[in-house]
Amino acid sequence: MLAAMVATTPFHERLSTLNDQHLYTHWQGYLSALRYSHAPKHEYFAVRNSVGIFDTSPLYKYRVTGPDAERFLAGLVVRDVRLVRPGRAAYTPWCDERGFVMEDGILFRHGAEEFVLTSARPTLAWLEQHRHHAKVEISDVSDEFGMLAVQGPRSRTVLGALTDVVNHLGYFDLATGEIAGAEVTVSRTGFTGDLGFELTVPADRCTDVLDAILEAGEGHGLRPFGEEALNMLRIEAGLPLVDVEWTDSTLAWNDEQRVTPTELGMGWLLKGVRDGSRRFIGSSAIRRELEEGTSRWATTGIVLDWQDWNRLHRHKGLLPVKDEIPLGWESWIRDADGQQVGYATSLMYSPVLQRHIGIARVRPDLAKPDTPLQVETTILHTTELVRATTTPMPFFNPERKVAKP
Numbered sequence: 001m002l003a004a005m006v007a008t009t010p011f012h013e014r015l016s017t018l019n020d021q022h023l024y025t026h027w028q029g030y031l032s033a034l035r036y037s038h039a040p041k042h043e044y045f046a047v048r049n050s051v052g053i054f055d056t057s058p059l060y061k062y063r064v065t066g067p068d069a070e071r072f073l074a075g076l077v078v079r080d081v082r083l084v085r086p087g088r089a090a091y092t093p094w095c096d097e098r099g100f101v102m103e104d105g106i107l108f109r110h111g112a113e114e115f116v117l118t119s120a121r122p123t124l125a126w127l128e129q130h131r132h133h134a135k136v137e138i139s140d141v142s143d144e145f146g147m148l149a150v151q152g153p154r155s156r157t158v159l160g161a162l163t164d165v166v167n168h169l170g171y172f173d174l175a176t177g178e179i180a181g182a183e184v185t186v187s188r189t190g191f192t193g194d195l196g197f198e199l200t201v202p203a204d205r206c207t208d209v210l211d212a213i214l215e216a217g218e219g220h221g222l223r224p225f226g227e228e229a230l231n232m233l234r235i236e237a238g239l240p241l242v243d244v245e246w247t248d249s250t251l252a253w254n255d256e257q258r259v260t261p262t263e264l265g266m267g268w269l270l271k272g273v274r275d276g277s278r279r280f281i282g283s284s285a286i287r288r289e290l291e292e293g294t295s296r297w298a299t300t301g302i303v304l305d306w307q308d309w310n311r312l313h314r315h316k317g318l319l320p321v322k323d324e325i326p327l328g329w330e331s332w333i334r335d336a337d338g339q340q341v342g343y344a345t346s347l348m349y350s351p352v353l354q355r356h357i358g359i360a361r362v363r364p365d366l367a368k369p370d371t372p373l374q375v376e377t378t379i380l381h382t383t384e385l386v387r388a389t390t391t392p393m394p395f396f397n398p399e400r401k402v403a404k405p
Contacts, residue, residue: 006031009057010146010206018224025227027058028121033226041324041351043225044232047192048352050221051152053213054230056191056198057206059105059118059147062127066136069113075280076130077107077117078261078269084109089172089187092269093261099285100249100258102126103242106189108174108200116141116200120242130281146206150213151196151233153400154220159186159197161216166197171402180205180212191230193237195400231326235346235359238301238393240264245299245345245359260289263361265299265393298367301395302333302344304356304375305387316380322349332376333360334385341366344375350395357395358388366390 007030015033016022023034032055036043046052064073074081079092086109093104105119117123124140131138150159159166165177165186174187182205190196201209214222234241242248246264247257261269272278274290289295306320313320326348333342342362350357358375366373369392374385 009055010201010203011055011057011148011210014207014210015055015224023226027227028060030058032058033224035226035228036224040226040228040232043223043229044324044351046221046223047152047194047225047229047233049153051150051154051158051217052223052225052229053210053217054149054151054191054225056147056149057145059120059142060122060124060140061142061145061147061200062117062119062124063139063141064115064117064127064136065113066134067113068134069115069136072131072134072136073107073115073117074278076127077280078266078282079107080269080272080278081107081109081115086111087174089174089189093264093266095261095280095282095286096249097282097285098249098258099260099282099289100252100255101246101261101264102249104240106187108185108187110174110185118147121248144203146201146203148199148201148206148210148213149190149192149196150199151190151192151194153195153398154222155196156405158213158217158220158222162212167405169197170404180208182209184209191237191239192233193239193394193396193401194233194398195403228325231346232324232348232351235326235348235357236350236352236394236396238359238395240299240359241346245361259297259361260286260295262286262289262295263297263299295364297342297361298364299359299361300367301391301393302358302360302373302375302388303391303395304358305389306355308387309356312377312379312384312386316382318380324349324351331358333362333388334374334376335366336372336374338374338385341373347375352396359393360390362390 019036024031077092077094084090089108093101108116162179163177165175169188185200189198246259249258252258310320331344335341344358344360347358371390373388375388
């Protein structure tokens with residue numbers, strides 16, 4: 001009965017044989033590995049030092065085609081779709097009419113009139129709702145393809161042994177190649193902040209493609225990684241995550257749970273909004289926010305003072321905690337006077353940087369780099385304040401991520 005209730009991805013049967021822990025969560029009804037080994041840090045270091053693979057198949061995938069495809073999407077999402085040329089991918093959120101962020105995803109442009117949009121939650125009804133008289137066809141192709149992320153400094157070497165496509169892709173480029181006799185779409189994208197690629201593979205060829213990648217990865221330290229390692233990697237990359245950095249505005253109980261693109265640190269996507277030359281769902285509300293300066297929050301990185309962290313723990317007779325697993329709750333942020341001025345949505349100890357880092361939301365006037373703040377934490381059942389400073393993100397940003405091939 002349970003097997004009938006839980007779906008598995010096209011890669012699952014093969015990947016499950018590599019999972020020593022068999023610890024899974026669910027991602028939109030699909031089994032998704034939390035980790036493959038006893039310590040997610042091992043998987044994390046595989047990505048940072050060599051190469052790792054992550055199954056992103058549960059993402060929804062929507063194909064939008066037709067003569068009005070560009071105009072249609074440009075009127076929906078925050079990204080200026082007109083600037084995304086064929087053979088390119090682009091990150092974009094989308095908003096409700098009040099300018100609050102609903103969801104985000106990657107938009108792949110395969111041709112002048114052909115796009116594929118990914119999302120973490122069902123989005124088809126929303127797309128159809130706003131189609132009106134646009135000459136477009138919208139189809140849910142989620143079950144037709146599996147998606148596999150191949151990430152890390154050796155990702156190009158491993159994939160390059162199977163297809164030459166990766167040797168010509170710039171950052172956020174995409175192209176079609178062949179692996180194990182299957183036609184796959186390869187994009188230089190990912191959620192780890194490192195050099196990496198994502199493959200879109202016909203569902204019936206996923207096992208063949210995966211086996212070829214595993215074989216090519218022998219001798220390169222390739223290993224699969226789960227959601228726990230991915231969460232560590234994306235925090236170092238300063239990448240926001242729905243249900244952590246923000247709540248889908250359609251699911252939020254009140255505006256305290258909602259956030260605008262500006263408040264989420266995505267002002268760089270808003271060119272043309274202030275002067276009204278670009279319009280999409282929510283743009284009028286966002287324009288007012290920009291003109292009136294009514295943003296409630298600013299998203300920033302924070303770095304905890306390691307000496308203060310050590311002092312607080314040793315004062316309690318404890319060794320300083322260095323736990324790379326991100327906290328599962330928000331941490332209050334206070335100013336020098338002890339007043340609450342924000343909160344950390346993601347907080348962890350970075351194994352590479354050897355610092356406690358976090359993605360935080362603070363009052364806009366406190367978001368300037370190197371602003372001194374305090375982060376609330378609990379040490380031996382006592383609430384303590386540890387010194388911290390704001391810092392730009394990403395925290396980890398290797399040149400190889402965006403370097404030309």
